[in-house]
Amino acid sequence: MDITYLPFRFEPLFYGALIITAILWIALSVYVVVNRMLYDRRQRRLMDDARDLGDPAVASLPTIERSPAMRRTLSNLSRQNVYRLVSRTDVPAALNEFSAAYVTEYVGTDQISRDASSDSQRRKWRRISALFALADLKSPDAHEQLENALADPDVDVSNAAAVVLRRVGDRRAASILIAALRRGTPAPSRVATHLDQFPLPIHDLIRPLLVDPQPHARQWAASLLMRYPEVPGLAAEVAEVADDGSPAVRKAALLTLGAMARAVAIPTAERRLADPVSYVRSTAIRVLARHGALETDDARRQAIASWIAPSLADSAWEVRSAAKESLVELGSTTWRNVAPQLESPDEFARNGAAEVLQNLGMVDATVKDLGTSTSPSTEVVDVISRALREGGATMAGAAALRSAPERHAALEDLLTNHQEVGGHP
Amino acid sequence: MNAPFGVVEFLHVAYVITGAYLLLLGIYALGMLVVAMRESRYRQRQEEVEDYDTVLASRYTIPVTIIAPAFNEADMVVPAIQSLLTQTYPEFEVIAVDDGSTDDTLAALKQAYDLEPRQMFFKNVLETKPVRMVYRSRKEPRLTVVAKENGGKADALNCGVNFARYRYLACVDGDTVFAPDAILRGMALISKDPGTIVGAASLFGVSVEPEKTVTTWGAPTTNGHLLGDFQHLDMMRAFVAYRQAWSQLDCMMCVSGGFGLWRRDVILEVGGFSPEFSCEDIEMTFRVHERYLREKRPYRIISLPSMVANTEGPKRIGGLVSQRARWQRVVLETIWEYARMIFNPRYKAVGLLGLPYYLLFEGLAPLFQLLSVVALVVAIVFGLLGWPIYLALFGLMMFATAIPTTVAVLLHDAAYRDYKVRDLIRMMALGPLDLLLYRPILMWAGLRGTWQFLRKEKGWDKFERNQREAQPVAAYAS
Numbered sequence: 001m002d003i004t005y006l007p008f009r010f011e012p013l014f015y016g017a018l019i020i021t022a023i024l025w026i027a028l029s030v031y032v033v034v035n036r037m038l039y040d041r042r043q044r045r046l047m048d049d050a051r052d053l054g055d056p057a058v059a060s061l062p063t064i065e066r067s068p069a070m071r072r073t074l075s076n077l078s079r080q081n082v083y084r085l086v087s088r089t090d091v092p093a094a095l096n097e098f099s100a101a102y103v104t105e106y107v108g109t110d111q112i113s114r115d116a117s118s119d120s121q122r123r124k125w126r127r128i129s130a131l132f133a134l135a136d137l138k139s140p141d142a143h144e145q146l147e148n149a150l151a152d153p154d155v156d157v158s159n160a161a162a163v164v165l166r167r168v169g170d171r172r173a174a175s176i177l178i179a180a181l182r183r184g185t186p187a188p189s190r191v192a193t194h195l196d197q198f199p200l201p202i203h204d205l206i207r208p209l210l211v212d213p214q215p216h217a218r219q220w221a222a223s224l225l226m227r228y229p230e231v232p233g234l235a236a237e238v239a240e241v242a243d244d245g246s247p248a249v250r251k252a253a254l255l256t257l258g259a260m261a262r263a264v265a266i267p268t269a270e271r272r273l274a275d276p277v278s279y280v281r282s283t284a285i286r287v288l289a290r291h292g293a294l295e296t297d298d299a300r301r302q303a304i305a306s307w308i309a310p311s312l313a314d315s316a317w318e319v320r321s322a323a324k325e326s327l328v329e330l331g332s333t334t335w336r337n338v339a340p341q342l343e344s345p346d347e348f349a350r351n352g353a354a355e356v357l358q359n360l361g362m363v364d365a366t367v368k369d370l371g372t373s374t375s376p377s378t379e380v381v382d383v384i385s386r387a388l389r390e391g392g393a394t395m396a397g398a399a400a401l402r403s404a405p406e407r408h409a410a411l412e413d414l415l416t417n418h419q420e421v422g423g424h425p
Numbered sequence: 426m427n428a429p430f431g432v433v434e435f436l437h438v439a440y441v442i443t444g445a446y447l448l449l450l451g452i453y454a455l456g457m458l459v460v461a462m463r464e465s466r467y468r469q470r471q472e473e474v475e476d477y478d479t480v481l482a483s484r485y486t487i488p489v490t491i492i493a494p495a496f497n498e499a500d501m502v503v504p505a506i507q508s509l510l511t512q513t514y515p516e517f518e519v520i521a522v523d524d525g526s527t528d529d530t531l532a533a534l535k536q537a538y539d540l541e542p543r544q545m546f547f548k549n550v551l552e553t554k555p556v557r558m559v560y561r562s563r564k565e566p567r568l569t570v571v572a573k574e575n576g577g578k579a580d581a582l583n584c585g586v587n588f589a590r591y592r593y594l595a596c597v598d599g600d601t602v603f604a605p606d607a608i609l610r611g612m613a614l615i616s617k618d619p620g621t622i623v624g625a626a627s628l629f630g631v632s633v634e635p636e637k638t639v640t641t642w643g644a645p646t647t648n649g650h651l652l653g654d655f656q657h658l659d660m661m662r663a664f665v666a667y668r669q670a671w672s673q674l675d676c677m678m679c680v681s682g683g684f685g686l687w688r689r690d691v692i693l694e695v696g697g698f699s700p701e702f703s704c705e706d707i708e709m710t711f712r713v714h715e716r717y718l719r720e721k722r723p724y725r726i727i728s729l730p731s732m733v734a735n736t737e738g739p740k741r742i743g744g745l746v747s748q749r750a751r752w753q754r755v756v757l758e759t760i761w762e763y764a765r766m767i768f769n770p771r772y773k774a775v776g777l778l779g780l781p782y783y784l785l786f787e788g789l790a791p792l793f794q795l796l797s798v799v800a801l802v803v804a805i806v807f808g809l810l811g812w813p814i815y816l817a818l819f820g821l822m823m824f825a826t827a828i829p830t831t832v833a834v835l836l837h838d839a840a841y842r843d844y845k846v847r848d849l850i851r852m853m854a855l856g857p858l859d860l861l862l863y864r865p866i867l868m869w870a871g872l873r874g875t876w877q878f879l880r881k882e883k884g885w886d887k888f889e890r891n892q893r894e895a896q897p898v899a900a901y902a903s
Contacts, residue, residue, distance in 0.1 A: 011811075018820045021828070031835070033850060084470075084473065087473065189487075197482060348546075352546065355543075401558075
């Protein structure tokens, strides 16, 4: 038989296939619509019932007796759906709690404990819901189960355990999270997020990590202690790790000191401007700028600017960038500390200084006032002329666009002046 | 009429080839739907237990630089940038790159954000066309606008990368309006495994006037415009039903230009976006796959399930054809460039599953479609068409192609419950009409794109923006 004729033998099946496919499509479409309408109805009922749970009159009752209406609603849902409600973060907490109580009544605490300890991949969502339920029920096994779950290699299980531990919010829960932070799993930034928003003060639990042999533990400890500026002696301990062997620890310590202890932060940050690692240097610059911007004493602020300004010539882009932004943050009174960088043999430093002077508003102010009754000093005119030279045609063009047309002659004067001032070719 | 010699044989061959092709496509689609349903269910459960409030309040979220290139987007650029500036994410900056627009794009931004020109020295890591001027906003310190000479979207993105300060990049389109939690949702997932996830894509809808979603996000609606709704459904099907499956199978093949999150070091390591291709997004995705798989480094590129944005889709058929022809061109360019990966086990699922899919069902699809149309015309002309059988087959195809659409709507609704019931009904009702009304346009666009590829054309072929009632741009920025 010629194979090319084979498909023709199936043609009579097309009619049947058409009918089956059409029915399948209609059935699927009806399912989508009906499913959605049922969902909407159920959701409305759940939300109405959840409002009853917040009534202060029922607060003293056992959770499961607080709303007979909610009980009726939940009885119409599958056990799987009630279980899901226990762990959903997008519904009111009272609904999570009621669902947990309902599930417990339905399946018993032993079954929930078994679900919470299941390591079956197929049942992991049930496990997660069970972990939420144990926490809501304040079960005595909750901590142990959550500790195991937090160490689970599955990121969904371990991250959910971290969420629940923060909700549990007691010191044992904090200790479990801190142990996970030391271990490095799940993602430390996630664990730290929960510790940072922990409902209790836990600085005494975090503090020992400052001397932990593992650098990442010291780093997170230094960072998390930022929340406790009022604790006596803490700033001094954090200042000690600002000279740690690990750059990540030094950076975290600088940031924390910057937020909690001004007196310690400034000298520490000044010292770290010479750090061998670029991101520590840039952090030191930003910490100095944050404090400098709050200084009411101009002399002090100018001193800080003079420490930062040489970093405009740093070999690392992120440090130069931090220096530029920080000098602007320190304000226009620091222009004299920036100006010497226009003479630097380093092109980055000269460009950077020009950009800082522009962003401080010095260029615009000079263009505006030159030749008027408030004309700037020769020193300022010379500096701005040099800045325009180092900033190049784009900086002059930008200045022209920012200034009023009648001030363009003043700008021309400054541009002419810079040819007389000279400087680096 | 008697058929001349060879016609019947031609029809038989065409019938067998297109039949085999459709069978293969059906098997593939079915497989993808099964995987997508699994992945969708998984992501849905993951989102249900995600504690977004804690992430939002965290000091430890990873800051993001959002790069929004715009070329002649005077109508859309302000709503798009405003939707980016109102993101709920804790720390981010927005770099809008005006790629040498010849319309009022820059003027609209200047007016809306009170921009002032500044000289700004930046790290020129990636070569780009010259920057004309940098603008900073007096109203919004997180916004930088870079005006540069025209060099195409890839060049504009590279320019944005040069200005970027943060470790993650959100590369977006300047004609797209974003949901307020777009970055939060993406980064919440990435932050669970930042060492491995190097890129993430997400679903975006198509709307003929997306700026109207700026203030009403949270209740997406259909367009009420037939062509717009077909495009929206097409995108939903592609993302919900197929890209989620690719994500699950570790062969995510396109981090779309409309919304893509990338780790900055990865983009720099592979040399930035390439202006050598008609479209930069697919090629970048393949370049990253190629590099990481060749070097056997652990990595993942994932697709997020949620709809994070609405982009402008053309209202006119001509505009749609131009846009889709460009997409076809870039698919062919990418397949041509990375042909060595096809069926090469070193490239795992990307080489064994993803690229062969692209070759067969995207790259060569217009040729199979053309063959079937030619065969149909020949059969009609020579009176060889069995109409009842043909109509049955066509009807079968209409409903068969509607099923993936319906499954996509089902998966989306199960996860988000955000459309009204009437919109769901409208979307599903359009499913069977897709083959009759929408696919022929795409076929034509595919053929045009293939022809342009063969002629080595590279232009952007930007479609003319949809006409709107005059609206003061600054209104969106308030």
